[in-house]
Amino acid sequence: MNILLLGSGGREHAFAWKMSQSSRCTKLFIAPGNAGTSLCGTNVELAVTDFDGIKQFCIEHTIEMVVVGPEEPLVKGIYDYFKNDPAIQHISVIGPSKAGANLEGSKAFAKAFMQRHKIPSAAYREFNADNYEDGIAYLQSHATPIVLKADGLAAGKGVIICQNHVEAMAEFELMIQQAKFGDASKKVVVEDFLSGIELSVFVLTDGEHYVLLPEAKDYKRIDEGDKGLNTGGMGAISPVPFATETFMQKITSTIIDPTISGLKKEQIEYAGFIFFGIIKVGDDPYVIEYNCRMGDPETEAVLPRLKNDLVELFEATAAKKLHEIKLETDNRQTATIVAVSGGYPGEYEKGLLIDGLDLLQEDDAIVFHAGTKQEDDKTVTNGGRVLAVTSFGNTLQKAVEKSRAILDIVEFDGMHFRSDIGYEFY
Structure with missing residues (x-):
């Protein structure tokens, strides 16, 4: 089938990388994409909120599925836009309805929803x-x-x-x-204020059933030791040492199950990802926030561990057949380290030449592009978070060391990354 993926970050490169491996994917288009996604499919100059432009593109290129990466088009109702238009309502949209995306689009709605369904939160x-x-x-x-x-x-x-x-x-x-x-x-x-340690938990749901994806922990502070300004995310690890089977069962029974059944009870259409921002207080999980899409950079740590065909998972989501799918996961550790522009998360330059990408030939490691673009035959920076390097290891320390070694080869002016991702666990 022909698939259109919306977005341009590291999360979307990870999606494109995984989806392009599927025998179910004939042609993959990414709008607007980045220098990395162009290696997995065809980039298209379309804004993620240009619904009319997206509709025209889908008709012209016989698109059968639209996968939505970022939150903005979901909160603005792209699912509803497709469903309510006879010309494109046959196209599967992987992402919740506008009402479902309200879990992220309105903190007040999310808190009231949790209260109604007795989901633990502050x-x-x-x-x-x-x-x-x-x-x-x-x-x-x-x-x-x-x-x-x-x-x-x-x-x-x-x-x-x-x-x-x-x-x-x-x-x-x-x-x-x-x-x-x-x-x-x-x-x-x-x-x-809740004091504890945080965890990112993800499910893919068809509105009735769900599959639980590998969990992750991300690191948001700009400097080592979790100091400095908050960012979009400086790295992530998966699996997470404190996410034991017992703790994950608590999350499932007290948070995930009531969320899915709550959406169903309230007749909120939801065919996509739910991100649960969890905090562990003592031995108990509480929800800090919902997101209506996958996290970034957690996606770059989680998707490489997924052995299933991602497009088949999306097809099962659209057909409400996720209960027929069994997830298979790589048991090895992944560590993702993000390289950012100098000055980020404040002011930073764009258009800086990235050197060393052609020298990378590491096994068990993937370089995902985030804020990059192609200029002639060169790759240049085009955002605050530029690259996300994910490596596998039999231990967390080995995975982190491999990602660090790769970032020692890549360089651009002012490049900064944290070398201590996962530090509290080794």
């Missing part, structure tokens, strides 16, 4: 301009630290952990009164 209240003064009073009496979350999508920057009341009230004012995150912070969710 206690919360929500506020907007109408009850702003109530919010100030609530913050003044709240134990610190205090977590403030912009309700809508804020490019991964909408969560602030405030260490004292002065900071909390200042940020609260900036978010609601000064539109710090634009429309995303017109409503703010105030949450209790």
Whole structure:
């Protein structure tokens, strides 16, 4: 079949790499893609939110399946757009409906959903301009630290952990009164702070059944030892040492099962990935957040461990036959290290020449492109997170060492990466 994949990051290169291996994939198009995805299929100059342009492309190229990588087109309703148009409603869309994507698109919706279905999460209240003064009073009496979350999508920057009341009230004012995150912070969710260790858990669901993918742990701080500014993600590992069978069973029974049954009860159409941001507090799991798509860079650590044909999994998702699929997983460790541009997550340059990619011939390692593009016969930087190197190892330490060794060969001006991904486990 002909498949269109939407997105341009490391996650999408990992999808393209895996899908291009499938005998079920005749032609793969990636919109807009990057220098890495062009090695797996054909890049197309289309914005992920240009629904009319995507429709025309699908008709012209006889596309049978659209796989949606990033959250924005899902939150904006691309699934519904296809389903409600007779010309393209026969095309399978891998991604939830607009109502399902609300699990990520609205923090307040997600918290209320968890409350309705008794899914463990931090206690919360929500506020907007109408009850702003109530919010100030609530913050003044709240134990610190205090977590403030912009309700809508804020490019991964909408969560602030405030260490004292002065900071909390200042940020609260900036978010609601000064539109710090634009429309995303017109409503703010105030949450209790949970202390523990985090874990990323993923399922692929057809709305009735699901398969549990390998778990991962990502590292968001820019500097070693988890210090410095928050980023989109500096690396990831899979599997995760503390995700024991007993702990994962708790996650399944208290979080995943109630989420899937809750979607079904509320008649919310969902045929795609659910990302559960989990925090382990003592021996118990709590949900920090939902995402309506795979994480990045966790995808780059998780998909290489998946032995199944990804396109067959997507076909089973569209046909509501995921219960007929048994997942097979590589038991080895993967470690993904992300190379970023100098200055990231602040200001950074683009268009810097990337050297060394042609020298890479490592077994059991994959270089996924994120912020890259092709200029003539050269590969140059085109974003903050530039490359994600994933390596296999019989131990976490060996996997990390292999990824580090590859990044010692690759270079571009100002390149920065963390050499301590997974540090707390070895």
